[in-house]
Amino acid sequence: MQNLVIIPTYNEKENIEKMIRKVFSLEEFFHVLIVDDGSPDGTASIVKRLQKEFADRLFIEERAGKLGLGTAYIHGFKWGLKNGYEHLIEMDADFSHNPDDLVRLLDSCRNGADLAIGSRYIKGGKVANWDRKRLLLSYFASWYVRMILWIGIRDTTAGFKCYNRKVLEKINFDAVTFKGYAFQICMKYAAVKHGFKVVEVPITFIDREFGTSKMSSSIFKEAIFGVWKMRSLDL
Ligand SMILES: Nc1nc2c(ncn2[C@@H]2O[C@H](COP(=O)(O)OP(=O)(O)OP(=O)(O)O)[C@@H](O)[C@H]2O)c(=O)[nH]1
Numbered sequence: 001m002q003n004l005v006i007i008p009t010y011n012e013k014e015n016i017e018k019m020i021r022k023v024f025s026l027e028e029f030f031h032v033l034i035v036d037d038g039s040p041d042g043t044a045s046i047v048k049r050l051q052k053e054f055a056d057r058l059f060i061e062e063r064a065g066k067l068g069l070g071t072a073y074i075h076g077f078k079w080g081l082k083n084g085y086e087h088l089i090e091m092d093a094d095f096s097h098n099p100d101d102l103v104r105l106l107d108s109c110r111n112g113a114d115l116a117i118g119s120r121y122i123k124g125g126k127v128a129n130w131d132r133k134r135l136l137l138s139y140f141a142s143w144y145v146r147m148i149l150w151i152g153i154r155d156t157t158a159g160f161k162c163y164n165r166k167v168l169e170k171i172n173f174d175a176v177t178f179k180g181y182a183f184q185i186c187m188k189y190a191a192v193k194h195g196f197k198v199v200e201v202p203i204t205f206i207d208r209e210f211g212t213s214k215m216s217s218s219i220f221k222e223a224i225f226g227v228w229k230m231r232s233l234d235l
């Protein structure tokens, strides 16, 4: 059974080719699915060019417009489940998540975790180059989520994760309509609620060097109110 890395993209032309080549250079065998939301910068055409070189392991799903990170992942999960993958991994295109850590996340799932989270806030984990303000905000956000949802996860907003397919088969995607950090939180909450084994693996998170961030104040608001809403969803 194979492993699928799902990478959502919106205007990642500076990163995407380098990222795809890096994943395919790893010793472990991964397939890659790009979910592109009609990036105006032509990210999808770069992927399609590379598909000629990596025909049997590089895939793309194109959506008409920017519909949000959360729905892009759910689109990717459905595609991955339908195509029979055993492990499905979430990873950003911007190198904040180091592809060298893919194997450690996968190993954690092979060794009994149902969901392995690349974590900045456990022993051995860190953030390489955020200013103090952003780090404090992220750390506080994780604490806020822990207090409300009562889940024993240190890095609740983390987006570098490996799921065993059985976790995704169980979650009711129709109830998960969040787009940003709230999506990442909700998927962890759902896994814990269903009684799956969640393990945090320390990683070093690096701020993006190329391209621009797609996060906005509406994404923060969604997370602040979303954590309260999650408690009553049929996940
Ligand atoms: N398909 C799709 N991908 C998206 C969307 N929004 C963001 N992405 C991708 O999701 C990943 C994470 O987005 P970022 O903008 O880096 O968000 P972030 O990592 O929380 O924020 P920064 O730390 O500021 O980079 C990147 O690969 C983006 O290209 C979207 O609406 N649709």
Ligand SMILES: [Mg+2]
Pocket: 092, 094, 096, 208, 213
């Ligand atoms: Mg990023």
